[in-house]
Structures are given as C-alpha cells and as structure tokens.
Amino acid sequence: MSDQPSPTPDLTNRSLGLGPWSFEKPLLAARGLTKKFPGVIALRDVAFDLRAGEVHALCGENGAGKSTLIKLLSGIHPHGSYEGELLVDGRAVAFQHIRDAEAAGIAVITQEFALVDELSVAENIFLGRAPRRGLRIDWLEMNRRAGELLADFGLAIAPETPVRDLGIGQKQLVEIVRAMDKKTRVLVLDEPTAALTGQEVAVLLDHLRRLRAQGTACIYISHKLDEVFAISDRITVLRDGASITTLAVRDASVPLVIKHMVGRELGDLFPRRSGFTPDSLEPIISVRGLTVAPAKNSPPFLREISFELRGGEVLGFGGLMGAGRSELLLHLFGAWGHRAAGEVTLRGAAFSDPTPRAAITRGLALVTEDRKRYGLVLDQPIGFNLSLSSLPQFTRASVSLDLPAEHVRNQTFFESLRVKAPDQRARVGGLSGGNQQKVVLGKSLMTGPTVVMLDEPTRGIDVGAKLEVYELINRLTAEGKAVILVSSELPELMGMSDRIIMLHEGKIGGEFVRADFSQEKLLAAAMGRRAAGAAKDQGPRTNTQ
Amino acid sequence: MTSRPAPQLLALPLALLAIAVFFAVKEPAFLGPRNLTQLIVEFSIVGTLALGMFMILLTGQIDLSIGSGVGLIGGVAAVLVFQQGWSAPAAMGTAFIVALILWTAMGTLIVRQRIPSFIITLGGLLIFKGLFWLVIQNSTIPVSRGDQENLYSRLTTYYLPSSFGFALVAIVLVALGILTWRSRAARSAHQLANPPAVRAVGQWLVMAAATLGLVYFFNHFRGVPLSLVVLAATAGAVYFLTQHTPFGRYLYAIGGNEEAAVLSGIAVNQVLVGAYVLMGVTVALTGFMTTAYSGASTTTVGDLMELDAIAACVIGGTALKGGRGTVWGVIFGALIITALLNGMTLLAVSPEIKFIARGAVLTLAVWMDVKLGRR
Ligand SMILES: Nc1ncnc2c1ncn2[C@@H]1O[C@H](COP(=O)(O)OP(=O)(O)OP(=O)(O)O)[C@@H](O)[C@H]1O
Numbered sequence A: 001m002s003d004q005p006s007p008t009p010d011l012t013n014r015s016l017g018l019g020p021w022s023f024e025k026p027l028l029a030a031r032g033l034t035k036k037f038p039g040v041i042a043l044r045d046v047a048f049d050l051r052a053g054e055v056h057a058l059c060g061e062n063g064a065g066k067s068t069l070i071k072l073l074s075g076i077h078p079h080g081s082y083e084g085e086l087l088v089d090g091r092a093v094a095f096q097h098i099r100d101a102e103a104a105g106i107a108v109i110t111q112e113f114a115l116v117d118e119l120s121v122a123e124n125i126f127l128g129r130a131p132r133r134g135l136r137i138d139w140l141e142m143n144r145r146a147g148e149l150l151a152d153f154g155l156a157i158a159p160e161t162p163v164r165d166l167g168i169g170q171k172q173l174v175e176i177v178r179a180m181d182k183k184t185r186v187l188v189l190d191e192p193t194a195a196l197t198g199q200e201v202a203v204l205l206d207h208l209r210r211l212r213a214q215g216t217a218c219i220y221i222s223h224k225l226d227e228v229f230a231i232s233d234r235i236t237v238l239r240d241g242a243s244i245t246t247l248a249v250r251d252a253s254v255p256l257v258i259k260h261m262v263g264r265e266l267g268d269l270f271p272r273r274s275g276f277t278p279d280s281l282e283p284i285i286s287v288r289g290l291t292v293a294p295a296k297n298s299p300p301f302l303r304e305i306s307f308e309l310r311g312g313e314v315l316g317f318g319g320l321m322g323a324g325r326s327e328l329l330l331h332l333f334g335a336w337g338h339r340a341a342g343e344v345t346l347r348g349a350a351f352s353d354p355t356p357r358a359a360i361t362r363g364l365a366l367v368t369e370d371r372k373r374y375g376l377v378l379d380q381p382i383g384f385n386l387s388l389s390s391l392p393q394f395t396r397a398s399v400s401l402d403l404p405a406e407h408v409r410n411q412t413f414f415e416s417l418r419v420k421a422p423d424q425r426a427r428v429g430g431l432s433g434g435n436q437q438k439v440v441l442g443k444s445l446m447t448g449p450t451v452v453m454l455d456e457p458t459r460g461i462d463v464g465a466k467l468e469v470y471e472l473i474n475r476l477t478a479e480g481k482a483v484i485l486v487s488s489e490l491p492e493l494m495g496m497s498d499r500i501i502m503l504h505e506g507k508i509g510g511e512f513v514r515a516d517f518s519q520e521k522l523l524a525a526a527m528g529r530r531a532a533g534a535a536k537d538q539g540p541r542t543n544t545q
Numbered sequence B: 001m002t003s004r005p006a007p008q009l010l011a012l013p014l015a016l017l018a019i020a021v022f023f024a025v026k027e028p029a030f031l032g033p034r035n036l037t038q039l040i041v042e043f044s045i046v047g048t049l050a051l052g053m054f055m056i057l058l059t060g061q062i063d064l065s066i067g068s069g070v071g072l073i074g075g076v077a078a079v080l081v082f083q084q085g086w087s088a089p090a091a092m093g094t095a096f097i098v099a100l101i102l103w104t105a106m107g108t109l110i111v112r113q114r115i116p117s118f119i120i121t122l123g124g125l126l127i128f129k130g131l132f133w134l135v136i137q138n139s140t141i142p143v144s145r146g147d148q149e150n151l152y153s154r155l156t157t158y159y160l161p162s163s164f165g166f167a168l169v170a171i172v173l174v175a176l177g178i179l180t181w182r183s184r185a186a187r188s189a190h191q192l193a194n195p196p197a198v199r200a201v202g203q204w205l206v207m208a209a210a211t212l213g214l215v216y217f218f219n220h221f222r223g224v225p226l227s228l229v230v231l232a233a234t235a236g237a238v239y240f241l242t243q244h245t246p247f248g249r250y251l252y253a254i255g256g257n258e259e260a261a262v263l264s265g266i267a268v269n270q271v272l273v274g275a276y277v278l279m280g281v282t283v284a285l286t287g288f289m290t291t292a293y294s295g296a297s298t299t300t301v302g303d304l305m306e307l308d309a310i311a312a313c314v315i316g317g318t319a320l321k322g323g324r325g326t327v328w329g330v331i332f333g334a335l336i337i338t339a340l341l342n343g344m345t346l347l348a349v350s351p352e353i354k355f356i357a358r359g360a361v362l363t364l365a366v367w368m369d370v371k372l373g374r375r
C-alpha cells in the first residue's frame, strides 16, 4: 500500500536469528576473480564469500561489476572465461552453464527479464519442469500450483494471465516466485526491487527473511541502501571491479557505504534548486480535461486530467503502480491510447494529434521507464543510440550525415553524462544497467527539448549517478525548461519536485505545492482518500497556480 | 557501424577461395575467360537483387515476391519491345515505373494493415507469377526484334571499350580520393583524430591497384561488363544510403528495436515503405539484366531468385531478425552463391542435385545466422 520503501517499520526490523557464522565454512566463495571484456576489466581480483543463512548485499556504482560477479557465480559467464576460482562447500566448481549452477542450488534473477512474453504466468513459473500426466502437460495441476505460489506471495495475478499483460513490477515478482519455487540454497537477486512498489518490496523482504530462517543464503544487489540495510547481514562493496571491503551491517552506516562506493563523501541527496518564478511565464504545456482510452471504443483509463507547467518548473507525478502515470506521459508523447476528450496545448498552440515524431519536433522529450524495450537498440554502439532521435540535426542538404559533427556531439554527451565505457563505439547491450539509462537520457536531451518527461529516471542507477540526474534536472530548469518527473520513490519525488500531482486510478487524486509535501498527504491522495487535515486546505486541484 | 569480428570477416574470402579452388581443380575451365565473364554477369544479377533485399532484411522484414517480380518486370519490358515495338528505353522506363508502383503498394499494405511482410510478399510471389505468365502469354518473348541490338538486349552483352573502362575507374578513384580527403579535413576541423595519412594513402593505392588491375584483366578479354557497372553503382548507392544517411540509420534501428525506433521519433512506416520502393528499383534492374541474359522472357526467368538473394545476404552476415549487416558482406555473399551455382552448372550437376545443394547452402547460412545471433 505504501508507495515507497524506506520508513515502514517492518523494513528496519531485521531479524537477528543468526548463528555465529564466522565459524562456518562458506557456502560459496570466490577467490581472485578477474573478468575482462574487450576494453574493460569488469572484475579485478575479487574475493567474496557467502555463508549459509545470510543475506549478503553487493553495493557499488553503476559498472562497478556487481552483475558481472553474480554472472560468474551463476554460470552465465562460463568457467574459463575468467580467472580465479569458485568454491561451493569448499570444493572448486567449474560451471559451464546456468544449469550447472542451478544443479548446485544457485538460482539467479538477473537484471534482464527472462520471462517468455507469449506464455502465461503459470507456464513461465514452471517453464521446463511443468507437471505432467503421462506425456501431456497437466494444465490444471500447473495452474493450481502456480495459483498457490502466487497467493503465498501475496500476488493477485491469475495464473493464466499472459506475461505480456503484466507491468514491469509484476514481471519481476513472477520471476522471483519462479526462482523461489526451485530448490535453491543460494538465491541471487540482481536489483529485484528496482521496479517494485513499497508494498511489493515489503512482501519480498518478508519472503527473503523467511527463506533465510530456513537456511537459504541470498546475494542481494540493490542501489536502494535503506533496503540493503533492512535486509542484509553483511555488505560487500565493489568499486571499479575491485572488492573494497566487506562490512557487517551492524558496523556499517549509509554514509560509510556510500563513501566506500564512490571513494568520496557525497553532499545533499536532493539538491533541488528551484529555477521557477510562478507568474512570470506563460505555461509551456497545458492539459485540460484529458480523457484517454487504451483503444478507440474502450472505456477511458485516464480521466479528466488537467494541469499546467511553466518553464523552470519540475512537476512530479506520483501514484501507485498502475495509477496511469506512465500512460499519461506516453499519451502526451503520442505513443499510447486514444484521446476521447480534452486538449493539450504546447506554448499556446494545440497539440491534438500527437505522434512521437511530432512530439519531438514540438520540443517534448520522453525517457521511458522500460529502457530495454522502448529506449535502446541494444546491438548498436552508444553513439548510434545517442544521436538516433537527432539525426536531422546532422544532415547536409537534408540528405547525407555529417558524421564528424555527429561524432563530436555524441562525444559531448558521452562525456558529460559520464557513461562508463571505453568509448562511444561500445555496444549499448554490453553496458551496465545504470549506464544504459544514461544513454537513454542523453538521447532525449540531444533533441533539444523544452519539456522533458522523465519516467522513473533513477531506476537502477547508483547514488552518484542519481545525484547527476538531479543536477541535470536543475540544469534543465535553470535553462528555462520544464520537467515532468514520474517516480515511485516518494523521497525523490518530494525532494525534486516544485509541485506534485498524485494520480489514483487514472484520475488526479490530489495536487500539492512544495510547502504542503508530506508523505501522509501524498499517500492518501495516491489511494484516493484525502488525508485528515489535508482536506480543507489542500483539496485536489485547488492550487493550479 | 556493425562490423563483424575479424575471424568472420576473413571467413568469407576464405570460403570464396575454397570454392574457387574446388571448382578449378574439378574443371579448369571454371577460371577460364569465357566462364569468368559469365560468372561476373551472373554475380551482377544476383548481387544487385541481394542489395535490395539487404535493406529489407535490415529492418527485420522479408520479401519473397522478388523472384516472380524479376520475371514480371523483365517480361513487361520484353513484351513492350517485341510485341508493341516500343524503343528499349521507353519499354524499360515503363516497366521500371510498374515496379515502383507494385512495390510501393506492397510496402504500404504491409505497414498500413500490419500484415506480416512474409504473408503479403508470399501472396505477391504467386500474384506476380500469374501476372507474369499472363503478360508473356506463357510463351517466349525475345528482348529485341529480329537480330537488332538494343539497350535491353545489350545489357548483359555490352562491354565497356578498354579506354572507357580505365576512364570510368579513374574518375571513381579520383572521386574517392577527394571524398576521403574531405572527410579527413572535416574530422580535423572538428578536432577529431584521423588515422595516419600514410594509411589512407596506402588504402587508396591498394584500391587503385586492385580496380585498375581488374579493368586490365577484363580488357584482356572483352572489357568491363556493363552489368558489373550496374552492380557497382547499386552497391555504391546502397552503401551511401545505409552508412551516410538518416534513412540507413533508421533501417538498422527499426531492425534492432522497432518499438524504440518509434519512440525515438522515427517515421517507421515511411522508412519501411521506402525500403520496399528501393527493393522495387533493384527488382527492375535485376529483371532487365536477367531477362537480357537469357535472351528472352520465358516462364522460368527469375525462378527462386528470392532465395538466392536471401542466401547472399545471410551468408554475408546480414541478420534475418534485422539490425545487422554490411554491404561488403552482401557482395561477398553474392559472389559465393554465384560461384556455387555457376560451378555446379559447369560441372553439369543434375538439376535435382542443384536444388538440394542450393537448399543446403541456404539452410547452412541461416543456421549460422542463428548461431551468431545468439551472442
Ligand atoms: N557483456 C559485456 N560486454 C562488454 N562489457 C561488459 C559486458 N558486461 C559488463 N561489461 C562491463 O563491465 C563493467 C561492469 O558491469 P556490470 O554490469 O557488472 O556493472 P554493475 O555493477 O552491475 O552496474 P549497474 O549497477 O549499472 O547494474 C561495465 O563497465 C560494463 O560496461
């Protein structure tokens, strides 16, 4: 129910039912791991060990090597493609394939989704091990068991639902359900909560605690340090591919971990500097009575949405998952839904029949939440992706591309966003998650937008890079641009927005100016209630500047 | 932009060499002037068609109708020349426009109605074949009247006079030199590092030696075949389009991730229709050349050429799922497939075995594509 993970009490209450694990032999150990990719050393001489019944967190900046490390541990990068050794129960192992690791009891949930979109949830959970009756798949039994597992996990998803129809957060949970059903001794989770709501996170952490009590060990990667501190027993910090330190959580603190991660101390976490003077400017974008249906002739999903946005302002959109935030942005950008009523004006001129192309020419930019699917051509180099939306800028006589000019411009973005890669010719598919996000950001910004719409822009990126995104938002507003920020993290939303609109089931549940931000009020609005006390002075849409 | 790793880059010339050696050992006439000239003409035909297919495959689409299309377009021109007595340029121009209309329609149908290109072009395969046979009335229509020569009939039998061949290559080389020099100047104007000048000059000299050598070699027999000039011009145009224009980038982007392409503001539908229109252009060129090569339009002209074109692309490293491939690869792929077909004909391999071999090569190429695609 809560839309953000941090201050709920069940998260900070760690169960302490652990034995003196320092005397036990590690379940899993890595010695001197070094992994090289062309042009990059992803891991150098990494040492790591995991004890039975512990949750061991891996922290580090984007590209520090966290995902690479667990890909070695789980056989995704086969034995022989790296140096150093892996020990399970003290014996050296040589995993050739992810199946070898699974046989040894190691199950991994990667950052990339591994679900088959065309199959149902139940089929995905039992992929390759469906219950059978004779030669045929026992569909009834499969759906029944899947239903049990889902219910056990507190998920209201019908087992027959095609995975394609699930949101990104639900997909993540289904993957976790699938991994937990296999008989695993070591569960590896790479940023499992990046797309989850606060409630889903709480459910997940409860399940991890239960598994831990049963002796399952867990490697947990997350950029959300509050979660890391809530769930883990020990933390290993990676920086630039090297294992910097391993700390017991009781000896650690958030600033200390951050310091190890970035090698320096970081200042204010939400450095919002308002570039906004309310009455001086005409709204850049104004939306009135917008009602949008998923398709023609279907009932509307977004209803009666109105807001205005001025240059220099950051408007935050919050709400529970499925409240319609992403759909709203996609619709404004011309990529989703059928407009049943309402109008959108950009600098006073109607923008009635949007397409992404028209939106870009009119100065809109969208950074989508699902970067793999909507943002990037993974097989192509960084430079290709950065300039993809801006190629008309680089044409001579509107035919041929001025390649050097393009290269230079790409290089500017490549450097100012601090993408961690040997150069801009590196394939985007080989970048770490956070660095991919930076490329998506760069692509949108290169089009020279006046309204920048950011859908979960800091998902999966590290503290340092988050700060860079926030600084970028400040820079954009200082240049007089308007920013729409969608975020599921209330602290981020409250820290960076000048104004927040909470959506509830496709409608505006409440609108707040900075002075009135409080978690209780925002959450109440997200759930379609007015918080006590907030109702009289802060009714929905009374303060549209 | 989408360069392949070095071993694969070398694999193509090595495969070609192996094929050439194999056939030359079995039948020394394979490398004889007569056969080589034929091989070059056949290569030009397959290569031109494959270059059109290349752009379609880059977007992740396919076109199965081009074999019948080749026959149809060549047939239309032949009928206009032989039965209606039109001049060859007028007939070919008209047939060319027919091709443009057909492929624009097919492309539009694919993007508007969102029907998979596989199905639409499979329909096209049958429809064009039927139209083709209607147009030529199931008979044999020569490409010229009597013994007269015309542009159409000379398409594959004309050879550039030796001095002309040299002049053409010299012009191309000078142009290439100027382009390289200008691009270096532009790079340094942007403070970008250039590869050492010695290397650029060296590359140019190698290129000059190779092309001039080739012309010299051709002149030794009859001169540079006109059809090869058509192929070279097509290859140059496709190279320019795919590497130096937004259109080409969009082809790669659509094949790589169509949803991302849409959200990047690419007019995906227009680009796709554009790719099909260009396919129509190469179909027309190929139709003229291959009909001229067989001397007349007959019901079998163009049969299964779509598969040779696909095989050439895939052998050359173009991914069937789109987003990956190079012009050079396609050229090599076309050379390999032509050498195989030509060599088998020379060895008088029976048609049954030829079918099987063709199928095996196509299957092998696609299998390799799938293997390599799973990186
Ligand atoms: N398949 C690959 N090919 C080339 N380079 C790679 C590949 N996988 C990882 N790398 C590089 O190795 C380094 C470590 O990447 P990794 O994915 O392990 O980072 P990470 O710590 O998981 O980051 P994030 O928090 O952004 O997910 C990065 O510089 C990345 O670009």
Ligand SMILES: [Mg+2]
Pocket (backbone or CB within 6 Å): A066, A067, A068, A111, A190, A432, A433
């Ligand atoms: Mg990672």
